[in-house]
Structure formats: C-alpha cells, structure tokens
Amino acid sequence: MNQALSIPEATRLLERYYTGLITPEEMRHLTDFVCSDACPEGWQAERKVFEVLRQAPALPQGFSQRMEAAIRQTSEPAVAAQPRRRWLYVTTTVLVAACMCGLCWLLVQPDVAEKPTGQAIAAAEPAQTEAPTIMSVAQRDENEADEATHKAEPSAKQPSLTAKAPRPADDEMDDPDAVYGSGVATVEEAEAEWQKVVALLRETQNQIDQSLADVEEILRSI
Amino acid sequence: MNADELQQSYLSAAPRLYAIALGMLHDTAAAEDVTQDAFVGIWQRRERFETLNAEAAMAYFAQAVRHQCLNRLRRAAPLSLDDDTHRSAAFVEPTDDVNPEELLTGREALDRLYAAVEHLPAKQARAFSLFHFEGLDVAQVARHMNETEAYVRLLLSRARQTLKQQIAL
Numbered sequence: 001m002n003q004a005l006s007i008p009e010a011t012r013l014l015e016r017y018y019t020g021l022i023t024p025e026e027m028r029h030l031t032d033f034v035c036s037d038a039c040p041e042g043w044q045a046e047r048k049v050f051e052v053l054r055q056a057p058a059l060p061q062g063f064s065q066r067m068e069a070a071i072r073q074t075s076e077p078a079v080a081a082q083p084r085r086r087w088l089y090v091t092t093t094v095l096v097a098a099c100m101c102g103l104c105w106l107l108v109q110p111d112v113a114e115k116p117t118g119q120a121i122a123a124a125e126p127a128q129t130e131a132p133t134i135m136s137v138a139q140r141d142e143n144e145a146d147e148a149t150h151k152a153e154p155s156a157k158q159p160s161l162t163a164k165a166p167r168p169a170d171d172e173m174d175d176p177d178a179v180y181g182s183g184v185a186t187v188e189e190a191e192a193e194w195q196k197v198v199a200l201l202r203e204t205q206n207q208i209d210q211s212l213a214d215v216e217e218i219l220r221s222i
Numbered sequence: 223m224n225a226d227e228l229q230q231s232y233l234s235a236a237p238r239l240y241a242i243a244l245g246m247l248h249d250t251a252a253a254e255d256v257t258q259d260a261f262v263g264i265w266q267r268r269e270r271f272e273t274l275n276a277e278a279a280m281a282y283f284a285q286a287v288r289h290q291c292l293n294r295l296r297r298a299a300p301l302s303l304d305d306d307t308h309r310s311a312a313f314v315e316p317t318d319d320v321n322p323e324e325l326l327t328g329r330e331a332l333d334r335l336y337a338a339v340e341h342l343p344a345k346q347a348r349a350f351s352l353f354h355f356e357g358l359d360v361a362q363v364a365r366h367m368n369e370t371e372a373y374v375r376l377l378l379s380r381a382r383q384t385l386k387q388q389i390a391l
Contacts, residue, residue, distance in 0.1 A: 020375030052335045070258040
C-alpha cells in the first residue's frame with residue numbers, strides 16, 4: 001500500500017494528520033509512505049517523527065483504562081477506611097446502649113411482680129396463721145413424749161426460704177423449727193428479706209440508669 | 223507535586239514505562255503488570271514527590287519499573303532465546319545486520335519522543351498516547367477521556383504540531 005500511495009494522496013493524509021482528522025488505518029499508510037524512499041525531501045521533520053513513532057511499542061488494548069483503574073484502586077483504600085471506622089464506633093456504641101436498655105428492662109420486671117408477691121404474702125398470712133391454729137390444735141392432741149423426739153430431728157429438715165414449705169405431718173406440729181427451718185419462720189421475716197432484695201434491685205437500677213446517661217453523653221460527643 | 227499531579231504524571235509516563243518494562247521482560251502481560259505494580263510502591267512513598275519536579279519524578283518512575291523488572295527476572299525461569307512473540311522492533315538484539323550506533327540512536331530518539339509527550343499539557347499527552355500508542359480512533363479516545371470528538375481532534379492537532387517542533391530539533 002505504501003508504494004501505491006501517491007504524493008497528492010499522502011499530502012491529503014498529512015493534512016488530515018495535523019488537523020486531527022486522520023484515522024488509525026490512514027495513519028499506518030501515511031507512516032509507511034513517509035518512512036519509505038518515496039517521501040518528499042521537504043518532509044524531513046515529519047519523517048523523523050514518524051520513524052520514532054513506528055519504533056514505539058504498541059500498548060495493549062485497554063492499557064490506559066487498566067492503568068487508571070489500578071491507580072484509583074491504589075489511591076482510594078486509605079481514604080475509605082476513615083468513614084468506615086467512624087461508622088464502626090457509632091454502631092458499636094448503639095449496640096452497647098441497646099443491650100444495657102434491655103438489661104434494665106429485664107431488671108425492672110420484678111417491680112411489677114412485687115404487688116402480686118405482696119398479695120401472695122398477704123394471702124400466705126392466713127395460711128401461716130392457719131398453721132399455728134393447726135399446730136395449737138395438734139398440740140392439744142399430742143402427748144409430751146413426742147416433743148423430745150422432734151427436737152432431735154431439726155438438722156435433718158432445713159427447708160429453704162424460696163422452697164415451698166411442705167405441709168407438716170401431724171407428728172411434727174409442735175416444733176416449728178423442725179418444719180420450717182432455722183432461716184425464716186414467720187411471714188414478717190420473709191417480708192423483711194424480700195424488702196432487702198427489692199432495695200438491692202433498686203440500687204442496681206439506679207446504677208444502670210447512671211451508665212445509660214454516660215453512654216448518651218458519649219453518643220452526643222461523637 | 224501533589225497526589226493528583228503524581229497520578230496524572232504517572233499516567234502520562236505509562237507508555238514510556240511500559241516500553242522500558244517490555245524491553246527488559248519481553249512479555250506484554252508481565253510488562254503491564256510491572257507498570258501497574260510499580261505505581262503501588264510509588265504511591266506508598268508519595269510524600270517524597272512533594273518536592274520533586276516532573277523530570278526528577280520521571281527518573282524515579284523509570285528506576286522503580288526497572289527494579290520491579292529485575293525482581294521478576296530473578297524469580298522467573300530463564301527465558302527461551304527462541305521466543306520472539308512479544309519482541310518489539312525498538313529492542314531488537316544487535317546482530318551483524320544492525321548497526322549498534324543506529325540502535326542507540328533509535329533508542330535515544332524514542333526516549334526523546336516520550337519525554338516530549340510527557341511535557342505536553344496533560345490532556346494533549348493523554349489524547350496523543352491513546353491514539354498513537356494504543357491504536358484507538360478519535361471516537362474511542364473521546365469516550366475514554368469523556369470529551370467531544372471535536373475537542374479530541376483539537377488536542378491531537380496541537381500535540382502533533384508541538385512534537386514536530388520538538389523532535390525535529
């Protein structure tokens with residue numbers, strides 16, 4: 001093709017080259033012509049440029065796009081890490097606050113059960129008063145020889161505060177310690193113990209409320 | 223130069239750096255990988271370029287690419303002497319038919335061309351490189367650069383006129 005290109009045709013292509021209109025195909029033909037012996041004398045400057053251009057190794061297709069993508073990928077991670085770390089802190093703090101709120105809610109639940117429990121205590125009083133009645137009745141029916149026997153057995157029977165006290169047998173009614181254990185024998189003592197537990201829970205709730213307030217302050221400062 | 227200038231400078235120099243890598247490795251895929259990998263190391267040391275000008279930065283780029291090529295050659299198996307698949311005309315081994323002086327002159331001329339392209343304004347250098355080194359047509363160059371075809375033709379026209387004056391000297 002370079003041999004068949006005439007000077008007028010080459011001149012037209014050279015003009016297209018300098019005006020930016022030349023296509024890659026035309027560029028190849030023009031390069032072959034300019035680098036050949038048919039190149040006119042007045043085209044020495046163009047010949048130097050075209051000879052050097054022909055020496056340059058061709059870049060693979062898409063080379064620039066891959067280079068730009070690699071450069072972007074190299075440049076970006078250091079910038080993206082900072083917002084990600086900030087969101088991690090915020091998310092972690094929110095989760096901790098949510099867990100503490102759930103814990104507070106669970107600890108508050110016994111306050112709702114306090115009234116029924118109080119009612120249960122009040123309902124238990126007749127049962128407790130019933131026992132002395134039964135015991136007093138049983139006592140009247142018992143003889144004195146059984147008292148010594150029951151006093152020797154208290155260590156074997158130690159019902160816990162929270163365990164449901166079994167109904168004492170008829171032969172055990174004269175000794176409350178043997179039946180109910182040495183921990184709590186009366187309703188008043190059980191109620192006192194319960195009040196202690198309630199006070200402890202209220203104190204814990206106050207501490208949790210304080211911690212929540214601290215967390216809210218931290219969230220506001222972020 | 224700041225980070226943006228460093229990226230633009232490296233993109234403009236990429237064809238020349240690729241040519242260096244291809245001359246050493248004789249493999250297009252490996253040369254491209256080295257050209258990309260060299261930038262990773264340069265980016266990690268970008269604070270050094272704040273006080274460097276464009277010419278000093280180019281020397282640093284070329285040195286980084288050569289180091290990467292040497293590391294690859296040390297790790298790779300010996301190349302087959304019969305493998306001419308990816309050999310470039312600019313890097314033909316001297317034989318009895320090729321004058322070493324002409325070969326050196328050719329390489330110097332090529333270096334001068336690359337240096338002249340890198341000294342062009344960034345958009346002119348990009349358009350020229352995409353058209354002449356990557357073989358894209360004007361429409362493809364315009365799409366790649368996100369510019370109009372008319373503007374790309376203008377960039378190519380100005381770049382070619384400038385290079386004619388630079389190379390012909």
